Amino acid sequence: MTRFNVGIDTGGTYTDAVIVDLQNRAVIASAKAVTTYGDLSIGVSNAVASVLSDAGDDFVRDDIGLVSVSTTLATNALVQGQGAAVTAVLIGFDDQMVERTRILDAVPDTNIVRISGGHDHTGFEAEPLDVKSLQRIVTELRDKTDAFTVASMYSVRNPSHEHQAQEIIRELTGRPLTVSSDLSDALDGPRRALTATLNARIISRIVALITAVRKSLAAESIDSRLMIVKGDGSLASAELVIERPIETILSGPAASVIGARYLSREKNFLISDIGGTTTDIATAHDGWPDVNHEGSLVGEYRTMVHAIDMQTSGLGGDSEVLTDFRGGLSLSSNRVVPLSLVGQHWPSVKTHLRNVINSGVGFRTACRFLLRPEGYDSNELPTDLNEDEEIFLARVGREPTPWSALIHRKVDEKRAARLLSRGLIQSSGLTPSDAAHVLGKQSQWCTETARLGCEIQGRNSTLVSSRVDSIEEEVNVFAEKVIDTVIQKSTRLLLERLSGEALNEDNPLIAAVISGNGKVKNLNVSLSPTIPLIAVGGPATLYYPEVGRRLGSETIIPKFAEVANAVGAAVGMVKTHSTIEITGKDSGGYWVHIDDDPTLVSSAPAALKLAEEAATKIALEQAHAMGASDTDIAVDINRIDLPDTTNDLGLIAATITVECTGTLQ
Numbered sequence: 001m002t003r004f005n006v007g008i009d010t011g012g013t014y015t016d017a018v019i020v021d022l023q024n025r026a027v028i029a030s031a032k033a034v035t036t037y038g039d040l041s042i043g044v045s046n047a048v049a050s051v052l053s054d055a056g057d058d059f060v061r062d063d064i065g066l067v068s069v070s071t072t073l074a075t076n077a078l079v080q081g082q083g084a085a086v087t088a089v090l091i092g093f094d095d096q097m098v099e100r101t102r103i104l105d106a107v108p109d110t111n112i113v114r115i116s117g118g119h120d121h122t123g124f125e126a127e128p129l130d131v132k133s134l135q136r137i138v139t140e141l142r143d144k145t146d147a148f149t150v151a152s153m154y155s156v157r158n159p160s161h162e163h164q165a166q167e168i169i170r171e172l173t174g175r176p177l178t179v180s181s182d183l184s185d186a187l188d189g190p191r192r193a194l195t196a197t198l199n200a201r202i203i204s205r206i207v208a209l210i211t212a213v214r215k216s217l218a219a220e221s222i223d224s225r226l227m228i229v230k231g232d233g234s235l236a237s238a239e240l241v242i243e244r245p246i247e248t249i250l251s252g253p254a255a256s257v258i259g260a261r262y263l264s265r266e267k268n269f270l271i272s273d274i275g276g277t278t279t280d281i282a283t284a285h286d287g288w289p290d291v292n293h294e295g296s297l298v299g300e301y302r303t304m305v306h307a308i309d310m311q312t313s314g315l316g317g318d319s320e321v322l323t324d325f326r327g328g329l330s331l332s333s334n335r336v337v338p339l340s341l342v343g344q345h346w347p348s349v350k351t352h353l354r355n356v357i358n359s360g361v362g363f364r365t366a367c368r369f370l371l372r373p374e375g376y377d378s379n380e381l382p383t384d385l386n387e388d389e390e391i392f393l394a395r396v397g398r399e400p401t402p403w404s405a406l407i408h409r410k411v412d413e414k415r416a417a418r419l420l421s422r423g424l425i426q427s428s429g430l431t432p433s434d435a436a437h438v439l440g441k442q443s444q445w446c447t448e449t450a451r452l453g454c455e456i457q458g459r460n461s462t463l464v465s466s467r468v469d470s471i472e473e474e475v476n477v478f479a480e481k482v483i484d485t486v487i488q489k490s491t492r493l494l495l496e497r498l499s500g501e502a503l504n505e506d507n508p509l510i511a512a513v514i515s516g517n518g519k520v521k522n523l524n525v526s527l528s529p530t531i532p533l534i535a536v537g538g539p540a541t542l543y544y545p546e547v548g549r550r551l552g553s554e555t556i557i558p559k560f561a562e563v564a565n566a567v568g569a570a571v572g573m574v575k576t577h578s579t580i581e582i583t584g585k586d587s588g589g590y591w592v593h594i595d596d597d598p599t600l601v602s603s604a605p606a607a608l609k610l611a612e613e614a615a616t617k618i619a620l621e622q623a624h625a626m627g628a629s630d631t632d633i634a635v636d637i638n639r640i641d642l643p644d645t646t647n648d649l650g651l652i653a654a655t656i657t658v659e660c661t662g663t664l665q
Contacts, residue, residue, distance in 0.1 A: 003063040004028075006051070006224070007570025008044065009252060009563070010035055010071045010209055012335050013276025013318055014538060016566040017047040019055050022065075027263075029054040030563045032538075034341075037423060039375025041212035048216045064222060066664055068569040069213055069238075070229035070255035074202045074248045076277050076335070079314060081421045083201030084146035084176075085384050087111040089134065089169070090193055091161050092118020092126060092153035100190035103197050106301045110197060111145065113137050117161045118153030122583060122591060123598040126153065129161045134168055142173040144384050147200040151180035151193035157581070160596040176203040183244060184304035185579035185657075191295070195303040199246035206245035210238045225627060225664070229255045229568065231296060231307025233289050234575030235664070237626045246305055249296050252565050253280035254308040257289040259568030260534045263558035270529055272494060272544065273564070274537040276318035276433075277335040279490060281311045281497045283531070306577075311497050315489050317539040321430040321482055323461030331485055336429040339367060340437045342400050343449025349428075352402050353452035362404060363460040367453045369400035369428040370416065382422060389415050396425050430457050433539070435482035438475060441542055454479050483543070488514050490547050498529050516550045528552035536564035574628040575661045578618035580611040582654040590651070604648035608637070608656070615658040628662030 003023055009016045018030045031054060033046035052061070077083050088103055088110055103110050115137075117129035138148070148169050152161040159181040166179050180189075180196040206228075213226060227235040230247045233254035241248060256273040260266070267287045273280045283290050292309035295302045314333025322330045343349045349369065356366040381390070392415045395406060407413055419425045434450035436442040455471065458464025458478035465474060491514045496503050503510050512518055512525040519525065534556045535544035541557055548555030560567060581593045590607035591598040594614050601607040612635060623631055636657045642650030 004059065004065065005570040006048075006064055006067045006222075007566040007568070008047065008067065008069045008213060009255060009565035009569060010040065010044065010069065010073055011252060011275050011277070011565070012072055012076045012316070015040075015043040015047045016563040017051040018560070018563050018566040018570055019051055019059065020567065020570040027560050027567060028056060028059060030560055030566070032563070036374040037426065038373035039212070040209055041215045042375050044212045045216040045219060048220060052220060061220075061222060064224045066227060066570075067213070067217060067222065067224045068227040068229060068235055068572055069209070070251045070565045070569040071206075071209055071248060072252035072275065072277065073205050073209060074245055075250055075252065075312065077202050077205055077423070078198055078249070079278070079312070079333075082423050083107070083421075084204050085109060085144065085382070086197055086200045087113060087138075087141050087145040087148050088193060088197045088200075089113045089115060089138075089148060089150045089165055091115045091129065091151065091165060093151075093189070093193070097153075097190055101193045101197075102190075102301060103194055106194060107197060107201060111141055113141070115165070119155070119158045119161065121154055121157060122585075123154065123157035123593055125158075125161075129164055131164075131168065134165060135172065138169055138172050142175065145173070145175060146382065146384075147176040147178070147203055148173065149178040149180070149193070149196040149200040151189060151196050153189050154187075155181040155189070155192075156185055156187060157583075157593050158596060158598065163596065176200065176207075178203070183246060185581070186304055188304065191302065191304050194301060195246060195295075195305060198301075198303060199244065202245050203242070206248060207242055210242060227572070227626070227664070229258075229572055230575075231305055232291050232575065233258050233308060233568070233572065234661075235572040235626070236574070240626070246303065247307075249303065249305050250280070250307045250310050250312070253282060253310045253312070254289055255565040255568030255572070256280065256536050257282055257284050257308065257568065258572055259564035259566070260284075260536055260558070261287045262567055262571050263560055263564060264534055264556055266532055266534065266556070269532045269534050269556075270494070270498065271534045271536065272490065272540075272547075274490070274535070274539050274543065275316050276538070277314070277316045279313045279315040279493060281313075281493055282308050283497070311493065313489075313493055315486065315493070317433040317436075317542075318431045319486075320427075321432070321435070321457055323457045323463070325460065325462060327462050329461060329463065329481055329485060331432070331489065334427070336427045336431060337371070338431040338433040338445065338450070339428060339453040340434045340445035340447065340450040342369065342371070342428045343446035346399050349400055350446070350449050350452060353449065353456060356456060357452065360466070363456050365403045365407075366456045367430045368403035370396050370403060370406055370425050371400040371428060372396055372398050373423070373426050374398070381424075389419065392416070393419055393424060400428050430454065432482050432486050435479035436539075436542055438479040439483065441483075451475060454482075487516075487543050487546050487550070490543055491550050494529075494533070494547065494551060495527060513550060516546070518550075526552045532556055534558070536561040538562045573661060573663055574623050574626050575659065576619045576622040576626075577657055577659040578615040578622070579655060579657045580615045582607045582611055582651075582656070584652050604651040608648065608651075608654060611654070611656040612637075612658065615656050616660075619658045619660040623660045623662050627664050628660070629664070631660050631662035634659045634661075
């Protein structure tokens with residue numbers, strides 16, 4: 001009997017696990033463990049073992065029907081410029097089309113290969129595929145490439161050249177491979193190529209996560225179906241997601257919306273999910289997250305992935321605190337390991353910080369450390385590291401090494417940046433989590449290390465002096481300023497989402513709301529949302545009561561808000577879709593573009609009927625393959641007709657999309 005679902009969320013800082021009792025609609029246990037980048041199975045195993053031990057006497061492992069995982073790893077990796085070395089094979093692309101892909105802007109170290117071939121808008125071959133050139137170039141680049149991607153002109157009308165290239169690359173390399181037409185049914189070859197490249201860049205991350213989860217479940221003798229939350233909040237099988245990890249962009253935030261709905265019982269709301277790495281803001285209607293049909297943004301780059309309409313900002317509890325000698329304080333978009341966390345495990349960190357304070361010099365980089373991720377020695381090094389990078393990497397161990405001991409020249413900074421982008425090393429520094437420790441608002445790690453870090457960064461910015469009689473008070477004021485910086489940025493992000501406008505912080509009316517002052521001379525200023533505000537995520541209780549006050553709205557922070565993503569994973573549903581295009585033939589009739597071979601149909605009604613039947617069949621097969629039952633079908637027809645025509649007489653072209661939603665058996 002299926003009674004329980006297990007939800008797991010692997011985030012940038014923590015891995016969360018929950019057990020949901022489906023019959024009684026209750027979360028019966030939850031647990032957190034630190035995410036271990038070097039070997040994800042360590043963090044997953046710790047979270048799973050902990051939640052199982054806390055489940056209580058009524059819990060029976062044999063009654064687990066589903067294990068579902070949400071993750072921010074894909075989003076975090078792409079936002080922070082991390083991932084595998086990719087070769088992008090572009091078939092039939094000219095110089096202008098290559099430039100429009102923006103691949104080299106998004107992933108500068110991508111190898112771009114142009115090959116003759118491709119199709120025209122009707123799905124017929126524009127030029128034969130240059131097989132010999134493809135074989136030669138792939139052979140030359142295979143040892144420098146972790147993953148390949150293939151994109152061909154008009155492949156959504158005929159993907160045969162992509163499939164042919166796919167077979168050649170697999171035979172010659174055995175490397176992970178992404179085909180653009182598998183990811184999107186829509187036109188716009190350059191954007192499809194970018195989406196495929198980003199997908200290829202993160203395949204290894206998702207494979208590592210799924211492997212880690214399966215290893216952890218096997219250790220606990222759990223043999224249940226494994227599903228992954230996609231970016232629109234629905235579930236997909238782990239096997240499918242391994243091929244299309246880009247669809248997990250915003251998986252964690254989408255799961256948080258589903259979890260917030262379940263925990264709060266609200267259906268229409270604004271949600272802010274703040275974690276260690278990012279703040280994700282979205283709206284929900286009828287209990288489902290609003291979806292961006294134009295494609296999700298990764299940084300400034302728009303993909304072709306239909307995912308939650310989410311505003312993601314590099315703002316979290318583990319954002320790095322930056323200061324300058326003019327008294328400035330800001331937060332970096334990069335996540336670092338909090339000083340209080342590394343200080344908890346390695347006394348050498350405290351010793352180094354004390355020595356810097358005693359010497360009175362070296363404040364600028366004193367709080368920065370480099371270290372290897374936990375479990376790093378279980379993975380082989382990438383093959384494309386040069387000798388200098390390998391030497392630099394060997395100098396970084398599991399114990400944090402001060403930045404000043406490793407970085408002496410610009411070239412050292414470049415090596416560190418490349419190794420950080422590959423996830424081979426981590427950076428540690430001062431964070432809002434450390435400031436919260438200083439103020440007694442968090443206590444799980446080393447408060448003394450956090451206080452030393454705040455003193456150093458404060459003195460670097462002249463916000464903290466060296467006067468013994470006032471230094472404790474000044475350090476506390478500095479920590480409050482760090483926390484308030486998070487609150488102000490969070491308030492501004494919510495105002496921008498609610499208004500749909502980019503706000504000028506120099507506007508005194510906006511500044512009055514964001515600062516919490518609420519006054520401009522003799523004017524009281526307030527702005528408030530028309531829908532409820534729900535805040536979830538580990539640090540939500542630290543920041544969002546005050547954010548809500550500044551917005552004149554009580555913030556709903558439901559019980560289990562700190563594990564809302566994992567709850568959303570546990571209670572999700574399957575959603576599949578299929579899109580088929582119809583284009584008119586100049587000499588009469590219609591092409592229905594199904595798979596590699598467009599079908600010619602004589603009349604518009606027959607073409608529409610065939611396209612809808614084919615799309616429905618594909619969507620249902622996908623849903624049933626993932627174990628869905630009680631399916632609902634929704635059909636959307638987007639058509640172009642000649643003006644002043646009736647029925648189907650003036651049909652020029654149409655796009656038929658079938659969406660299938662179902663619960664898991």
